[in-house]
Amino acid sequence: MSFKSLKIGKYTIQKPIVQGGMGLGISWDQLAGNVSKEGGLGVISAVGTGYYEDKAHAKKLVSDRPLSEANFYSPEGLDKIIKNARKICGNKPLAVNILYAMNDYGRVVSDACKSGADIIITGAGLPTNMPEFAEGFPDIALVPIVSSPKALKIICKRWQKRYDRLPDAVIVEGPKSGGHQGFTYEQCSMPENQLENIVGPVVEEAANWGNIPVIAAGGVWDKNDIEEMLSLGAAAVQMGTRFIGTHECDAHENFKNVLLNAKKEDIVLMGSPVGYPAQGVRTNLTELVEKREGPAIKCISNCVAPCNRGEEAKEVGFCIADRLSDAFMGNTKTGLFFSGTNGYKLNEIISVKELMDKLTEGE
Numbered sequence: 001m002s003f004k005s006l007k008i009g010k011y012t013i014q015k016p017i018v019q020g021g022m023g024l025g026i027s028w029d030q031l032a033g034n035v036s037k038e039g040g041l042g043v044i045s046a047v048g049t050g051y052y053e054d055k056a057h058a059k060k061l062v063s064d065r066p067l068s069e070a071n072f073y074s075p076e077g078l079d080k081i082i083k084n085a086r087k088i089c090g091n092k093p094l095a096v097n098i099l100y101a102m103n104d105y106g107r108v109v110s111d112a113c114k115s116g117a118d119i120i121i122t123g124a125g126l127p128t129n130m131p132e133f134a135e136g137f138p139d140i141a142l143v144p145i146v147s148s149p150k151a152l153k154i155i156c157k158r159w160q161k162r163y164d165r166l167p168d169a170v171i172v173e174g175p176k177s178g179g180h181q182g183f184t185y186e187q188c189s190m191p192e193n194q195l196e197n198i199v200g201p202v203v204e205e206a207a208n209w210g211n212i213p214v215i216a217a218g219g220v221w222d223k224n225d226i227e228e229m230l231s232l233g234a235a236a237v238q239m240g241t242r243f244i245g246t247h248e249c250d251a252h253e254n255f256k257n258v259l260l261n262a263k264k265e266d267i268v269l270m271g272s273p274v275g276y277p278a279q280g281v282r283t284n285l286t287e288l289v290e291k292r293e294g295p296a297i298k299c300i301s302n303c304v305a306p307c308n309r310g311e312e313a314k315e316v317g318f319c320i321a322d323r324l325s326d327a328f329m330g331n332t333k334t335g336l337f338f339s340g341t342n343g344y345k346l347n348e349i350i351s352v353k354e355l356m357d358k359l360t361e362g363e
């Protein structure tokens with residue numbers, strides 16, 4: 001089966017493969033730029049751009065960490081990442097992933113628009129007011145991430161009524177995905193919430209609103225998985241974890257090694273200050289957190305609204321901004337390493353081009 005291209009708004013993506021946005025610093029210019037160059041959709045993560053280029057773009061640091069949301073989500077950092085990705089992929093479509101739970105969400109969407117993103121993708125919450133922040137940029141396509149047809153319906157109703165527009169595509173994410181889930185712990189293991197069972201209903205809901213392309217995410221690993229999702233009505237897939245196994249992935253070498261060494265049982269769901277369970281690798285940090293012996297929680301970067309200035313971090317036992325940035329810097333003692341449930345399958349580091357060839361042509 002040869003794959004059809006994917007259309008999102010005015011953009012045509014040659015291969016129906018979206019590389020999921022991965023924070024902190026896992027999908028920046030190198031990964032996203034190369035995925036777009038190879039004909040997929042590269043997605044830059046807007047998380048923690050104050051850490052880019054050894055924190056050169058954070059104007060104020062405290063204890064060597066970007067102070068507050070203004071520096072953690074550095075506009076200059078994001079701008080540089082987008083410009084550097086463009087040097088790799090030229091005018092091919094390029095997206096930015098911006099979590100709805102971020103403090104300063106609206107400002108960051110507007111930063112991404114000004115810096116030349118073509119497509120904005122938002123998950124971790126129901127982005128009912130997303131179009132507001134992209135006003136004045138009519139060419140920018142908007143793509144929410146949902147985990148149920150109901151969530152898509154709410155977004156479409158609200159966007160149509162308030163902004164007279166609909167999502168340009170929608171990502172449906174199942175509970176095998178890396179990072180934050182759109183489900184409770186219990187819901188993650190329920191058969192009815194597995195990706196293969198939610199794609200169809202989301203495709204049906206999308207059809208009620210016109211031709212919104214549906215992109216399936218969470219546990220997609222190889223060409224067979226892609227074909228399965230397309231046969232269920234998806235127009236494309238989004239993949240995160242497998243792209244960590246590329247030379248171009250912006251993650252620290254130690255991050256890639258954590259995944260290369262992970263066994264199936266090491267990939268677990270854990271609590272997170274974002275308020276949703278998160279999927280990642282059991283490491284020294286997760287053990288410390290279980291014993292309530294994790295690193296001190298200082299809330300220097302004030303990263304996400306649901307954490308309520310460190311209140312939730314104290315509940316779950318870790319600061320997500322500090323722990324994700326430690327993983328980005330390669331600290332295996334205190335870093336938090338997100339992965340989808342398939343992370344243990346990673347056994348080699350190859351180039352983005354080789355991976356894209358395998359995904360489209362098979363092994």
Ligand SMILES: Cc1cc2nc3c(=O)[nH]c(=O)nc-3n(C[C@H](O)[C@H](O)[C@H](O)COP(=O)(O)O)c2cc1C
Pocket residue numbers: 019020021022023024026045047097099122123124145173176177178179180217218219220238239240241242337338339340341342
């Ligand atoms: C290390 C890591 C970080 C992630 N960070 C984000 C993020 O910042 N925003 C987001 O919407 N999704 C995030 N995700 C989810 C991915 O974009 C993608 O949808 C998901 O991982 C797909 O499942 P897969 O890993 O099984 O392919 C992350 C995933 C991983 C593995």
